[in-house]
Amino acid sequence: MGSRGLLVPISSVHWARGGVHPGQVASLLQDLCSLDRIHLMAGRIPVDSHRATVSREMEDVFVKNLSYAADILSREGITGLIEPINSRITDPRYFLDSPHQAAAILEKVGKPNIQLQMDIYHWQIMDGNLTQNIQKYFPIIGHVQIAQVPGRNEPDSDGELSYSYLFSILEKLGYHGYLGCEYKPLGKSSFK
Template identity: 70%
Template sequence: MAPLRFAANVAWLFAAEEPGLAGRLEAAGRAGFRAAELGWDWLGQEAAALRGVGLETVLINTPPGDLDQGDKGLGAVPGRQPEFREGLALAVNYAKALACPRIHLMAGRIPPRAERAAVATTMEDTFIENLRYAADLLAQVGDMVGLLEPINSRITDPRYFLTTPHQAAAILEKVGRPNLRLQLDIFHCQIMDGNLTQNLETYFPLIGHIQIAQVPGRHEPDSPGEVNFPYLFQLLETLGYDGYVGCEYKPQGEPAPCTNHCVTGLVKTTYHTRCNIHVPGASALGSRINR
């Protein structure tokens, strides 16, 4: 079994000490990361920064729409198909420039004051239409995958349309395109459903990317919380997961000490006992956990 590989989500990590993308990427490299996830904030900006520090880009998002108007993605929003497609084209071009193989196709929110059940069918139909369009476009550019991420509606976003892996799997089945996959965030899955072992085993054939954070605080995996990450990491290895694990969490402490902690903590919780690894600091860890 190959050890897991971890990617720094620079929208979350290193944000306290580094306001710009280039600084965050440099900090991620110093911490031992060899790969990064980008949010929508950086689309079209400082692409050379990634190449400059030698990090692989493993995930970007489609643009969210108009944040001032409360948008958080447009994939499932009726009447916004032209905007979704325009944003998708931007994301695809950026992904091509970075050799990034995965794009998170953000679903979006149900309208304010709308009942979820009342708009569910219309929004799902819109999402399916847009996903088929996205799958066709991604197929034209080569080995690129579109991802659907369920986001919990209990803590993070009560109005987000796509909330559980079960809902995402059902939509993927209806769309029927092999280049669309599930982006499973352990944080969101635990909050909405629990049953992490069963969910990982059941949906493993659909999973194209995984992200992590402890529950409920959305902090480091080795911080106090509900999730037994050493067990889950070993399960992922047993299942044969060979992608990156995205570190999408807010490090505890200010200024954020994640330049050491986000890597050191992962190795301690995952491999320290099993592999008898000595963990003196992050500088010695990157080659082992990202090899």
């Protein structure tokens, strides 16, 4: 499953002192792929650590690294996206696990080219209350991902979410971006 990001591990606070910062990698990718958005994964809580014990320090590191990345990305016209990933099912150690936490971090970063990637699957698992959360956080949403809950299957499969309703909310709010589909197909699929 990989490291799930490099922007929050405490050891990553000194990117500027040496090595390649993820923002610099994004800049190189932009040259190759003409991308305008990139997902900046937060990272995981260290093994044998408790969230409450390391949370403040990890948040401080994340904010510093996002600010640094924002400056690099802005020179290339790239928007960085942070995505809360649920810690109940997908990854109990993932640092950034709720839209509320992500919004607070974005406020501290204060850079318009660092925005929220709303994965409706994760938001439903962690908090529910999707109508109010979408409306509340819409001004900072830079990308939307969809999948059905609880199995992370196709959005039109049976499950907890009515995507026609959720799409109507996004449309009323004026969302004109892409919808990313990140799901596990129930049946055969040509996508792997």
